[in-house]
Amino acid sequence: MDNRIKRVRYKVRRHQGNVGDRPGTIVIPDGALKPHIAMFSYNQDELVTSEGNDIKVILNQFKKCDNHTHWIKVNGLGDATLIEEIGTYLNINPLVLEDIANTHQRPKFDEYTDYAFCTSRMVRFNNEDELVNNQFSAILKDNLIISFEEDYEEYFEAVKARLKAGKGAIRTAGPSYMCYALIDTIIDNYFMLLAVIGDKLDAIEDKVYASADKSIMFNSQQIKRTLIIIRRASWPERDKINDMIRSESPLIASEVKLFLRDAYDHCIQAMDLIENYKEVTSSIIDLYLSMVSNRMNEIMKVLTIISVIFIPLTFIAGIYGMNFARQDEKGHVIPDNMPELYWRHGYVYAIVLMFAIAIIQVFVFWKKGWFNKL
Known part of the structure; x- marks a missing residue:
């Protein structure tokens, strides 16, 4: 495994829109990608998929698969018209549409009359070792879940593979189970990210005892900042899952709440790892400063x-x-x-x-x- 410590660069994120804009105004972020729609309609017997770039993909699939559960996966938020059309067709509150386009939301779970809305943070390292912190949004209805992601990166390949295999409860437990599966995948990615950070901390500790130099302090501080970002994503994620468990909405099936409790435990474990790594990072910095002083x-x-x-x-x-x-x-x-x-x-x-x-x-x-x- 490559334990070399690279410089961590952080993607600059700035709020869009103007002060005093009307609530519910959809403001597309600068550099937002054009949407790509992938639709999965499934039941116990079959899986029907289709792809496209406009709402016609959704409408045509609804006509062909009227007795299926639907997962509409939208990658890219660069088209305000598409977001408005989806909101109009599904009768979604404009404030929810605004939260989808405003990609600075903290993880949350909101309940409405006939649908629910949730957001999460997807944190990862890209190929240039840049820390990317994107937003995941999902609208949950009776037989439908529609998810929104900022880029074309495939986060949910494992979920799609399970859906194609048709094993387990993913095709039969309804859209709330699909929502759980997506959230659980996001949390699992936290563990993968923390594993990379753990390897970097091990490399830094080895370097402290072998040949300490200024890069130790700089790399440790970068990792500490990364951990703070992951912590800001995981702590409200725990509260969001807790809200879903305690929800009395019929959209969250009772059998799915058992799986959500498991996801809640995973989130707690990730938070414990984050706190432990933060302490290790602080200890490495203190040790380096003590060695320099000695x-x-x-x-x-x-x-x-x-x-x-x-x-x-x-x-x-x-x-x-x-x-x-x-x-x-x-x-x-x-x-x-x-x-x-x-x-x-x-x-x-x-x-x-x-x-x-x-x-x-x-x-x-x-x-x-x-x-x-x-």
Whole structure:
């Protein structure tokens, strides 16, 4: 496995629209992709699929499959007209349509008279190692679920494979089970993302002990920011699932609530992992800063020892470097002016004295254990 730490780049997200816009106004995000519709109509016996780019795909499929459950999968939000047509055909509140187009919603579950609306956050790394945080929206009706995604990335390939295989309850448990399956897949993707982050944290920890450098602190901070983003997605996701479990709406089948409890447990596990990784990230940063501080202390200790050794030597050299004359201008000897300057072996005596002082200091420092950890 490649444990190299790459720079994490974050997709810039800005709110669309103007201050004071009428509630229910659909504002398409900048750079939104043109919609692609994939429709799956299924019952216990068959699965009928069709694809297209306009609402005719939905209308034609409804006519052909009037006794089926329908999953309408819309990828791309770049067509306000299509969103309005879907809302008009299904009699959806304009505020819900606005929330679909406004891709900054936190995970939530809202109940209306004959339908329910929920949102989730789909967080992943793309091929450029950029953290992408997209919105998933779904409208749930009697025999219909329609989902909206921002891009063409295939998040639900496993769900489609189960639907084609026709095994289990996915074809017979109604649209609420399909809604659960999509939400559970989103939560499972959190675990995949956290597994990647866990590998990166292991690589950073290995690097701390092997060859610590500044990249450790930078990479740890990037991972910590990533964890904060995932945390902002998973915490309200837990509350949303709890609202669905406690809902008395007939759209959420009682047998599906058992599966939702399992998804709730998975969400709690993801949150625990996020908190644990956040603590590990903070610990790595603290450990790196402590190592830098200890390294600086060791350097200062070496410099201090060297300075202490040379201070008395510098003192002796400074005394005998003073230029006081031994004789006055008449040739008379001045008795108090450095008689050692005229000793026959004065230079040798001074060198031996300084060397002896240095040796004594080194011996004293060694006995005190100052050299043990240098």
